Amino acid sequence: xxxxxxxxxxxxxxxxxxxxxxxxxxxxxxxxxxxxxxxxxxxxxxxxxxxxxxxxxxxxxxxxxxxxxxxxxxxxxxxxxxxxxxxxxxxxxxxxxxxxxxxxxxxxxxxxxxxxxxxxxxxxxxxxxxxxxxxxxxxxxxxxxxxxxxxxxxxxxxxxxxxxxxxxxxxxxxxxxxxxxxxxxxxxxxxxxxxxxxxxxxxxxxxxxxxxxxxxxxxxxxxxxxxxxxxxxxxxxxxxxxxxxxxxxxxxxxxxxxxxxxxxxxxxxxxxxxxxxxxxxxxxxxxxxxxxxxxxxxxxxxxxxxxxxxxxxxxxxxxxxxxxxxxxxxxxxxxxxxxxxxxxxxxxxxxxxxxxxxxxxxxxxxxxxxxxxxxxxxxxxxxxxxxxxxxxxxxxxxxxxxxxxxxxxxxxxxxxxxxxxxxxxxxxxxxxxxxxxxxxxxxxxxxxxxxxxxxxxxxxxxxxxxx
Numbered sequence: 001x002x003x004x005x006x007x008x009x010x011x012x013x014x015x016x017x018x019x020x021x022x023x024x025x026x027x028x029x030x031x032x033x034x035x036x037x038x039x040x041x042x043x044x045x046x047x048x049x050x051x052x053x054x055x056x057x058x059x060x061x062x063x064x065x066x067x068x069x070x071x072x073x074x075x076x077x078x079x080x081x082x083x084x085x086x087x088x089x090x091x092x093x094x095x096x097x098x099x100x101x102x103x104x105x106x107x108x109x110x111x112x113x114x115x116x117x118x119x120x121x122x123x124x125x126x127x128x129x130x131x132x133x134x135x136x137x138x139x140x141x142x143x144x145x146x147x148x149x150x151x152x153x154x155x156x157x158x159x160x161x162x163x164x165x166x167x168x169x170x171x172x173x174x175x176x177x178x179x180x181x182x183x184x185x186x187x188x189x190x191x192x193x194x195x196x197x198x199x200x201x202x203x204x205x206x207x208x209x210x211x212x213x214x215x216x217x218x219x220x221x222x223x224x225x226x227x228x229x230x231x232x233x234x235x236x237x238x239x240x241x242x243x244x245x246x247x248x249x250x251x252x253x254x255x256x257x258x259x260x261x262x263x264x265x266x267x268x269x270x271x272x273x274x275x276x277x278x279x280x281x282x283x284x285x286x287x288x289x290x291x292x293x294x295x296x297x298x299x300x301x302x303x304x305x306x307x308x309x310x311x312x313x314x315x316x317x318x319x320x321x322x323x324x325x326x327x328x329x330x331x332x333x334x335x336x337x338x339x340x341x342x343x344x345x346x347x348x349x350x351x352x353x354x355x356x357x358x359x360x361x362x363x364x365x366x367x368x369x370x371x372x373x374x375x376x377x378x379x380x381x382x383x384x385x386x387x388x389x390x391x392x393x394x395x396x397x398x399x400x401x402x403x404x405x406x407x408x409x410x411x412x413x414x415x416x417x418x419x420x421x422x423x424x425x426x427x428x429x430x431x432x433x434x435x436x437x438x439x440x441x442x443x444x445x446x447x448x449x450x451x452x453x454x455x456x457x458x459x460x461x462x463x464x465x466x467x
Contacts, residue, residue, distance in 0.1 A: 004035040005382040008111040010102070010125075012118030013041040013070040018293045018316075019117040020044055021192050021275070022140065022166065025371035026115070028059040028195035031379050037109050037446065038063060039102070041070040043437045047272045050435065057275065059195055064109075067433055067444040068101050069464075070094075085409050092409050093399070097463035098124030099131070100397045104460055105446065106132055107391045108453040113382035115140055119315045121156045129159050131395060135388050136161040136381040140374065141184060142292055144168050145176030146317045157183050161381060166190040166370050168292065169299065170324020176317060185377060191296045191368035193277040198301075204282035210268065211248055217350075218286040218303070220252040220276075220294055232308050232336040236287045237267070239346040247350070250283070252276065277301070285349050290318035290325075290333075299330050302362040304355035306332040306345045329361040391452050398459030410466040413441055418467070427465055429457060441465060 009027055011019040020042045027036035038048075045067045051057045052065075071094045085092070102125065106114065114132070116125055117140035129137045139160040154177055157163055165184040168174065178184070205212050217240060221233045233251065240247055250268040270276065280301035288294045290309035298305045307325060309318035325331040332354075334345035348354050391397075413427035414420055429443045443461050445454065 004033055005112040005379070005385070006035045006037055006109045007378055007382050008102075008106055008109060008114045009036050009038050010114060010116045010118075011038070011040040011042055012116075012120065012122075013043065013072075016291055016293075017042065017044045017047075017274075018142075018291055020048065021293050022142075022190050022371075023115070023117050024048065024057075024060060024275075025190050025192040025195055026140075026375050026378070027063060028057075028192065029371040029375045031375060033383050034375065034379050036063060037105070037111065038065045039068055039105055040065065041068050043070075046433050046435050046437060047274050049433050050272075051274050059197070064447050065433070066105060066446040067437070067442065068098065069442070085407075093463045095122060095124040095127070096399070097460060098122060099127040100460040100463065101457075102128035103131060103394065104391065104397055104453065104456045106135060106388045107393075107456075108446065108450065110387055111135065112385040112387070113138060113378055115378055117142075119145070119150065120153050121159070126156060126159055132388060134386050136385055138162045138164060138378055138381065140164050140166070141178065142166055142168075142316075143171065143176060143178045144174050144292070144317045144321050145178055145315045147175040148177070149315045150177050154178070154181070157181075162377065164374050164377060166292070166374070167366075168321065168324075169296065169328065169330065169365055170321040172327065173320040173324035174317070175320055176315075187373040187377070188366060188370035189296050189300075189368040190370035190374065191277065191293070191300050192275055192371070193280075193297055193300055194368050194371055196275060196278050198277075199279045199281055201281045204279035207279050208250070208268075208270065208273070208282050210250065210282055214246060214248045215244075215284040216248045216250060216282055218250050218252070218280075218283040218288070220286065220288045220298075221308070232342055233287070235339055235342045236306075236346045239343050240350070241266075243347060244350045247284075285355055287346060287349070290322040291316065292321070295321055295325060295331075296368055299325065299362045299365060300368050302359045304349060304358035304362075306334060306349045308334055308336050308342065308345075311336065328365075330358065330365060332358070391456050396459075397456050398462045408466060410462075410464055411441060413465045413467055415467050427461070427467070429454060429461070 009023040011023050030036050049065050052060050113136040115138040137160045163184040165186045167189040219233050252270045277297045283303050286298050286303050286305045290307040307322035309322040322333040326333040332345045334341040412424045414424045425440050427441050431445045433444050
């Protein structure tokens with residue numbers, strides 16, 4: 001379709017896959033006159049790229065993606081004075097790097113709009129917005145912020161042409177600073193399940209390798225990046241083994257997970273199974289963290305769920321979301337620091353009558369059609385918007401020469417073909433994204449990059465790397 005309007009969907013890194021999955025839901029729901037391109041700071045992007053490549057996400061076939069390292073990525077220096085200073089100030093030169101990454105990719109793709117899903121509008125994002133004055137910018141701003149958090153971030157809402165707020169089934173419990181603001185267009189809850197072809201129970205169990213006859217409990221505890229999630233899950237496992245040993249127990253372990261679970265012999269471990277939302281019909285019950293995506297996917301699939309909210313997850317008020325779902329009778333709730341409540345909640349969840357009641361309430365919840373609504377709102381801005389400036393137009397990309405006189409805290413690297421340097425990793429400018437992102441620096445290029453874009457990206461890399 002020659003007249004499709006390219007749209008750049010940008011996600012922050014976060015501690016899970018929430019921002020990334022929401023943008024994928026929008027991409028999969030995009031009308032025919034949009035061509036989504038995804039730029040993500042998330043270390044989980046290889047999971048998505050792999051799923052698209054192997055056909056596990058046919059709804060997003062052909063989606064072009066690009067990874068950008070976040071402010072705290074593994075490419076920081078490992079030793080010496082530069083390493084010590086960067087540990088104290090990890091965003092060193094990252095903001096102008098991110099600004100130029102955005103400007104370059106908008107020019108390369110011809111993006112007619114930029115949609116940012118994240119809590120914090122980075123300075124680099126704001127500076128790119130100023131330099132791309134004719135390109136509409138949209139802030140996808142999830143609600144349910146923790147009480148008192150984020151006043152400084154909200155000051156930047158006026159920089160965006162549109163603020164979209166995905167609905168939340170627990171919005172009555174919203175105590176955050178976004179509640180009651182009149183600067184956002186509210187859409188229905190967003191769930192990637194609304195854009196997927198869903199498995200029935202038999203298909204789901206076959207896809208996940210589960211016993212077709214035994215009841216199945218899903219444990220999806222979150223990543224464990226910011227807090228201990230293993231202890232509540234082990235408490236849930238112990239309760240199941242005591243009271244319902246015939247149940248099969250399934251534990252998710254996404255690429256970002258730090259919980260160390262899954263070594264138990266009687267547990268089915270799902271590593272990087274994405275999108276799990278396609279196969280939720282496999283489960284008779286779930287014990288889950290109370291992140292936005294988990295809650296709306298599980299309850300939208302009518303899976304009886306015990307929510308165990310995270311207590312230290314940045315801006316997200318998981319406690320409020322879990323309590324709000326419980327107020328509706330759509331879920332059970334137990335705090336992770338209350339062993340008695342956890343045992344009682346799991347015991348109740350295993351009762352057939354309780355599960356029937358939860359499923360019945362979930363069946364009456366509003367449909368999660370926010371992804372299509374958000375995509376339509378973006379299309380209204382993008383279609384007809386002017387083409388952005390080209391790669392050779394506007395302020396030069398990359399650091400100016402005068403910065404060479406400043407202390408140099410950039411990560412030392414070797415470019416392919418150059419003579420090796422002691423301890424310096426090789427920097428690859430490549431369209432091939434590794435299966436896992438580690439300490440090695442990667443300058444990932446969107447598929448089909450032009451020679452001009454490659455040259456521009458080599459200059460932009462000079463903000464954070466020293467060749």
